[in-house]
Amino acid sequence: MAESVLKYPAPELRKKTVPVEKIGEDVFSLVDRMIETMIAEDGVGLAANQVGSSHRIFILNAHPNEEDTESIVCINPTVLQQEGEEICEEGCLSFPELYLKIARPQKVRLSAKNLYNESFVLDLSGILARATMHEMDHLDGVLLIDHAAATDKEMIAKYTEETLGKAET
Ligand SMILES: [Zn+2]
Numbered sequence: 001m002a003e004s005v006l007k008y009p010a011p012e013l014r015k016k017t018v019p020v021e022k023i024g025e026d027v028f029s030l031v032d033r034m035i036e037t038m039i040a041e042d043g044v045g046l047a048a049n050q051v052g053s054s055h056r057i058f059i060l061n062a063h064p065n066e067e068d069t070e071s072i073v074c075i076n077p078t079v080l081q082q083e084g085e086e087i088c089e090e091g092c093l094s095f096p097e098l099y100l101k102i103a104r105p106q107k108v109r110l111s112a113k114n115l116y117n118e119s120f121v122l123d124l125s126g127i128l129a130r131a132t133m134h135e136m137d138h139l140d141g142v143l144l145i146d147h148a149a150a151t152d153k154e155m156i157a158k159y160t161e162e163t164l165g166k167a168e169t
Helices: 025-040 126-139 150-168
Strands: 045-047 057-061 071-083 086-092 095-104 107-113 119-125
Touching (some): 025 071, 045 126, 071 126, 095 126, 107 126, 119 126
């Protein structure tokens, strides 16, 4: 069974992840779990700290609106280039039912390693560029509520208050 994604305010979500030194069994099984979870939760992407790992890894669903899923595994990713800007509504598996308008680049060039320890460069646009920036943020402990426009501040305050209230009880 796929495990569930950690929800805000889980402390792991605020922790900066650590680059992977050796891609071994633990990384293989982590990535398996992440893929299973992303598919089960219908996500476009997932960062390792969302399932409680401190590895600097995120995955993307290459065909977010299609039946068959193809996962892109990004280990120790770096953004090489960003272009343009687009403001769109964005959600996060760690913030159920919260959608915020966030400005992200239209195009992103990313470099990372795959599970075979090979480096690759990927050009992403639209929703996958957005997801890439969203997951890169996760790896640094940054969350979508940190990006929100001033007009959303009140809504976020209400949401986090309710979430924290629930977490305490
Ligand atoms: Zn997220």
